[in-house]
Amino acid sequence: MTTNGDAAPQAPVSGVGNGPQVLSTTAHLEVICGPLLNYRRMSNEHSSNPIWHGSVLIVTTPGQRPEPLRLRLGGLTGSNDASAGGDTRERTFEAIKLYEDPRKAFFNYEIDLPFQEQESRWEYLIPDMVTAGGMHRQDPDKPTRFWVPSKHESFRIMFHSCNGFSVGTDMETWKGPSLWNDVLRMQAQQPFHVMIGGGDQIYNDSVRTDGPLKPWTAIGNPRKRREFPFDEDMRARCDQYYYDNYVTWYGTEPFAAANAQIPQLNIWDDHDIIDGFGSYTDHFMQCAVFRGIGGVAHKYYMLFQHHIPPPASTFTTAAKESKHHGVHSAKAAAPKLETEGQPLDPVQLERTFVMKPTHEDPSYIMGPRAGPYVEERSRNMYCQLGKRIAYAGIDARTERTRHQINYPETYELFFNHLSKKIGESNGEIKHLVLLLGVPIAYPRLQWLENILQSPLIGPIRFLNKRFGVAGGLFNQFDGGVDLLDDLDDHYTAHQHKKERKDLIHRIQNLAKEHSVRVTILGGDVHLTALGRFYSKPELNIPAEKDFRYVPNIISSAITNKPPPQAVANLLAKRNKIHHLDHETDETLLELFDKQPGAGEPGVKPKSAAANKCTMPSRNYAIIAESHPNHGSTGAPNGALANGDAAEHGDGTDFTLPKNMREPIHKGELHAGAAHPAATGLTRTGLAGLDGLDVTIRVEKNPEDTSGYTEGYGFSVPALDSRGFKGHGRDW
Structure with missing residues (x-):
C-alpha cells in the first residue's frame, strides 16, 4: 500500500500462526539487521513511463510496529528537480510483516518509483530507527540513497x-x-x-x-x-x-x-x-x-x-508428515494444519507468525x-x-x-x-x-575426476578410515574425496x-x-x-x-x-x-x-x-x-x-x-x-x-x-x- 503524504492504515495481512503475542514498549524501532535494498523488476517497461519496483527489508525485535517508509526524489544527473517527470512527491510505503517469532520479526516495504528523463538519486528513510539496544539512531536528515538510470538507459x-x-x-x-x-x-x-x-x-x-x-x-x-x-x-x-x-x-x-x-x-x-x-x-x-x-x-x-515469506514450516523427523516425502513419525496424533494443500508442523508455529x-x-x-x-x-x-x-x-x-x-x-x-x-x-x-x-x-x-574416482584412491580411503591418514582428502559427510563435490558441481x-x-x-x-x-x-x-x-x-x-x-x-x-x-x-x-x-x-x-x-x-x-x-x-x-x-x-x-x-x-x-x-x-x-x-x-x-x-x-x-x-x-x-x-x- 502506498500513499502520498500521510500514511494510510495498514491492510490486514493473511498468515498462519499467532505470533509471539508480545508488544514492544520502546519508543523507537529497534532494528537488528538492515535495511537491505532489493531490485525486483520493471513494469510498463516498453512504454514512455516505465516503473521501477523494489523492496526494503528490516529485521527487528518482536512486537514492533514500524512506521511507513518515506521515499523521495533526491536529485537528477545534469539537471534540476523541476524537470523531473512522473509523480516525484514524497511517498510513503507501509511495512508488511513477513515473519515473527519470540526472537525477531521481518518487515518488508514494497516500493516503486517512476524512471526519469535523467539518471536519478532517490532517498528513503524509516522513521525512529535505532539499532537493537538503542546504541545508534539513524539521522533523519541523512536518508539512505540509491540511484536509478534514465528511462532511456540501461x-x-x-x-x-x-x-x-x-x-x-x-x-x-x-x-x-x-x-x-x-x-x-x-x-x-x-x-x-x-x-x-x-x-x-x-x-x-x-x-x-x-x-x-x-x-x-x-x-x-x-x-x-x-x-x-x-x-x-x-x-x-x-x-x-x-x-x-x-x-x-x-x-x-x-x-x-x-x-x-x-x-x-x-x-x-x-x-x-x-x-x-x-x-x-x-x-x-x-x-x-x-x-x-x-x-x-x-x-x-x-x-x-x-524479501519474501518462507514456507510456514520446514522438514523435521518429528513432524507428523514431511511435505513431499510422506515421512511419518511418533507425533501421529498431532492435529493436521494445512495451507495451500501442504501439511504443516504445528510445533514450529507455536508463538510464530508466517505471512x-x-x-x-x-x-x-x-x-x-x-x-x-x-x-x-x-x-x-x-x-x-x-x-x-x-x-x-x-x-x-x-x-x-x-x-x-x-x-x-x-x-x-x-x-x-x-x-x-x-x-x-x-x-x-x-x-x-x-x-x-x-x-x-x-x-x-575430467582427468582429475578419473584419478579421484579410480581404484588408486581405495587404499588411501582404507588408511583414512582405520588410521586417519589423509584426513583432509575426504569429506566429513559421505566419506568421498572432498574435491569431488566441487568437480561434480x-x-x-x-x-x-x-x-x-x-x-x-x-x-x-x-x-x-x-x-x-x-x-x-x-x-x-x-x-x-x-x-x-x-x-x-x-x-x-x-x-x-x-x-x-x-x-x-x-x-x-x-x-x-x-x-x-x-x-x-x-x-x-x-x-x-x-x-x-x-x-x-x-x-x-x-x-x-x-x-x-x-x-x-x-x-x-x-x-x-x-x-x-x-x-x-x-x-x-x-x-x-x-x-x-x-x-x-x-x-x-x-x-x-x-x-x-x-x-x-x-x-x-x-x-x-x-x-x-x-x-x-x-x-x-x-x-x-x-x-x-x-x-x-x-x-x-x-x-x-x-x-x-x-x-x-x-x-x-x-x-x-x-x-x-x-x-x-x-x-x-x-x-x-x-x-x-x-x-x-x-x-
Missing part, C-alpha cells in the same frame, strides 16, 4: 559471488570483506544501479564445525550418520544458527553499507546452505539431516535475500515441482535492467543432484518465458545477462556433459531467434577469467553477427580466499580449444596482460608469468553499456571515453588470429589493464551502439584492508544476425 551492473570464507581460512591473511570498500569507492564515483549476487552470498559451512551439526559430523559410521534423526531440537538449533549467521554477516561493514544503497538481485548456491549441497551421493543427500538443513537454509534465503503470500512476484519463474533435497520449487528469475538489457538467473541448486543440475521441464519453462518476454520488447532488448552460479565455459578437469563434469551441451544450444537458439547477445555470468571457482563460445574460425562469421559468440564472465570470489597459484596455473595449462559441436568452439581469453598492482610496495605476483587467462585473486565485475543512448535528453550514465564513439562495424574487416585465445573481435583488442574499459568509469564506444563494456576489478594486496583493485577491461558487441549469409547448419 542499468550499470556490479556482479559478485563467493562473499564469505570457507572453513579453515587463515583470517590473519584474508582480513574480512575488504573489496566492498572498493565497491563503495566505485559507487561514489559512478553509481551502480543493481548488484547481482551469483551465489554464496553467505557461507554457512561452519554449521558442521562450530554449530549444531558438529556432533553429527563427528559420527564415524556413515550408516549411522545417514540414519541420524533431524528432530525438533536439532531443527530449532540449526534455525538459530542460520539466522544468527545471516545477522552477523549482513551486518558486517562495509558489506552492510552496500546492501542498503545498491539494489540486489540474488541466486543461491551451495555455501548458502552448506558446502557441496546437492552434489554428494543420492543415498546420503536423502538423509534427514541434509533435508533438514536444506529447509532451514531455504527459509532464511527467502527472507534475507528475496501467507497470495501470489508470486512476476519476476520469478517457478520450477514445476519440488527439488529432491530442498523440498521447495526452484525460484528462477527474469527482469529487465533498463532500456536494452534483460537479466535472467537459473536456480541451479534447488533441483540439483549429483547427476542433474535442473529438471528438463524447468529449462522448458525458463526459456519459453525468456523468449516470450524478449519478443515482447520488439527488438528493444539487445542483451541478455544470464546468471549461472557455476562457470560453463571453463577448462575440463561444474557444468564441465562428465555427468553434466549432455545437460551442458543442451543448455548452450538453447542459449544459442534464443540469441539467434531474437538477435540478442547473451552474456553469461558465473562464479564459484574463486578466480576470475573470461570464457567464450564462438563459431569455428573456418565458418568465417564475425562476432558481431555470430549468435554462437557467448562470453562467460567468471568473477569469483569477492571475499573468499583464492586457490593457490599452482591450481590457477594448472587450469591455464588445461585451457585448450574445445569443440562443443561441429560449429562451436570454446576457450578462455588471454585477458591478464599484467599482475594486479605490479611494482607497488608489498604486492606479490598472483600467478605465473605465462598464465594470462586465470587470475587467482579476489575480484568483482562491472558491466555497462558501451555507448550513450542518442534518445536521451539528459546526461548519460557515465561519459564517453575518447570523445565520439567508435563506428559500429560489422566485424568483416577484422582478421581472426591463429590462436583463438587471443582477441577474436574489436572489443577484445588490447583486452586487459590497457583496455579503455579497465577503469570501469567511462564508456569506450568500442562495442558499437548497443555493445557492453566489462571491467573485472582484481585485488592488488590482500593484506591491505582498503581493498584497492586493478582493472581489466574488454567489450562485448551487440548481435545482428539478421540477413547474414554465413555458414553452418543453424543459419
Whole structure:
C-alpha cells in the first residue's frame, strides 16, 4: 500500500500462526539487521513511463510496529528537480510483516518509483530507527540513497559471488570483506544501479564445525550418520544458527553499507546452505539431516535475500508428515494444519507468525515441482535492467543432484518465458545477462575426476578410515574425496556433459531467434577469467553477427580466499580449444596482460608469468553499456571515453588470429589493464551502439584492508544476425 503524504492504515495481512503475542514498549524501532535494498523488476517497461519496483527489508525485535517508509526524489544527473517527470512527491510505503517469532520479526516495504528523463538519486528513510539496544539512531536528515538510470538507459551492473570464507581460512591473511570498500569507492564515483549476487552470498559451512551439526559430523559410521534423526531440537538449533549467521554477516561493514544503497538481485548456491549441497551421493543427500538443513537454509534465503515469506514450516523427523516425502513419525496424533494443500508442523508455529503470500512476484519463474533435497520449487528469475538489457538467473541448486543440475521441464519453462518476454520488447532488448552460479565455459578437469574416482584412491580411503591418514582428502559427510563435490558441481563434469551441451544450444537458439547477445555470468571457482563460445574460425562469421559468440564472465570470489597459484596455473595449462559441436568452439581469453598492482610496495605476483587467462585473486565485475543512448535528453550514465564513439562495424574487416585465445573481435583488442574499459568509469564506444563494456576489478594486496583493485577491461558487441549469409547448419 502506498500513499502520498500521510500514511494510510495498514491492510490486514493473511498468515498462519499467532505470533509471539508480545508488544514492544520502546519508543523507537529497534532494528537488528538492515535495511537491505532489493531490485525486483520493471513494469510498463516498453512504454514512455516505465516503473521501477523494489523492496526494503528490516529485521527487528518482536512486537514492533514500524512506521511507513518515506521515499523521495533526491536529485537528477545534469539537471534540476523541476524537470523531473512522473509523480516525484514524497511517498510513503507501509511495512508488511513477513515473519515473527519470540526472537525477531521481518518487515518488508514494497516500493516503486517512476524512471526519469535523467539518471536519478532517490532517498528513503524509516522513521525512529535505532539499532537493537538503542546504541545508534539513524539521522533523519541523512536518508539512505540509491540511484536509478534514465528511462532511456540501461542499468550499470556490479556482479559478485563467493562473499564469505570457507572453513579453515587463515583470517590473519584474508582480513574480512575488504573489496566492498572498493565497491563503495566505485559507487561514489559512478553509481551502480543493481548488484547481482551469483551465489554464496553467505557461507554457512561452519554449521558442521562450530554449530549444531558438529556432533553429527563427528559420527564415524556413515550408516549411522545417514540414519541420524533431524528432530525438533536439532531443527530449532540449526534455525538459530542460520539466522544468527545471516545477522552477523549482513551486518558486517562495509558489506552492510552496500546492501542498503545498491539494489540486489540474488541466486543461491551451495555455501548458502552448506558446502557441496546437492552434489554428494543420492543415498546420503536423502538423509534427514541434509533435508533438514536444506529447509532451514531455504527459509532464511527467502527472507534475507528475496524479501519474501518462507514456507510456514520446514522438514523435521518429528513432524507428523514431511511435505513431499510422506515421512511419518511418533507425533501421529498431532492435529493436521494445512495451507495451500501442504501439511504443516504445528510445533514450529507455536508463538510464530508466517505471512501467507497470495501470489508470486512476476519476476520469478517457478520450477514445476519440488527439488529432491530442498523440498521447495526452484525460484528462477527474469527482469529487465533498463532500456536494452534483460537479466535472467537459473536456480541451479534447488533441483540439483549429483547427476542433474535442473529438471528438463524447468529449462522448458525458463526459456519459453525468456523468449516470450524478449519478443515482447520488439527488438528493444539487445542483451541478455544470464546468471549461472557455476562457470560453463571453463577448462575440463575430467582427468582429475578419473584419478579421484579410480581404484588408486581405495587404499588411501582404507588408511583414512582405520588410521586417519589423509584426513583432509575426504569429506566429513559421505566419506568421498572432498574435491569431488566441487568437480561434480561444474557444468564441465562428465555427468553434466549432455545437460551442458543442451543448455548452450538453447542459449544459442534464443540469441539467434531474437538477435540478442547473451552474456553469461558465473562464479564459484574463486578466480576470475573470461570464457567464450564462438563459431569455428573456418565458418568465417564475425562476432558481431555470430549468435554462437557467448562470453562467460567468471568473477569469483569477492571475499573468499583464492586457490593457490599452482591450481590457477594448472587450469591455464588445461585451457585448450574445445569443440562443443561441429560449429562451436570454446576457450578462455588471454585477458591478464599484467599482475594486479605490479611494482607497488608489498604486492606479490598472483600467478605465473605465462598464465594470462586465470587470475587467482579476489575480484568483482562491472558491466555497462558501451555507448550513450542518442534518445536521451539528459546526461548519460557515465561519459564517453575518447570523445565520439567508435563506428559500429560489422566485424568483416577484422582478421581472426591463429590462436583463438587471443582477441577474436574489436572489443577484445588490447583486452586487459590497457583496455579503455579497465577503469570501469567511462564508456569506450568500442562495442558499437548497443555493445557492453566489462571491467573485472582484481585485488592488488590482500593484506591491505582498503581493498584497492586493478582493472581489466574488454567489450562485448551487440548481435545482428539478421540477413547474414554465413555458414553452418543453424543459419
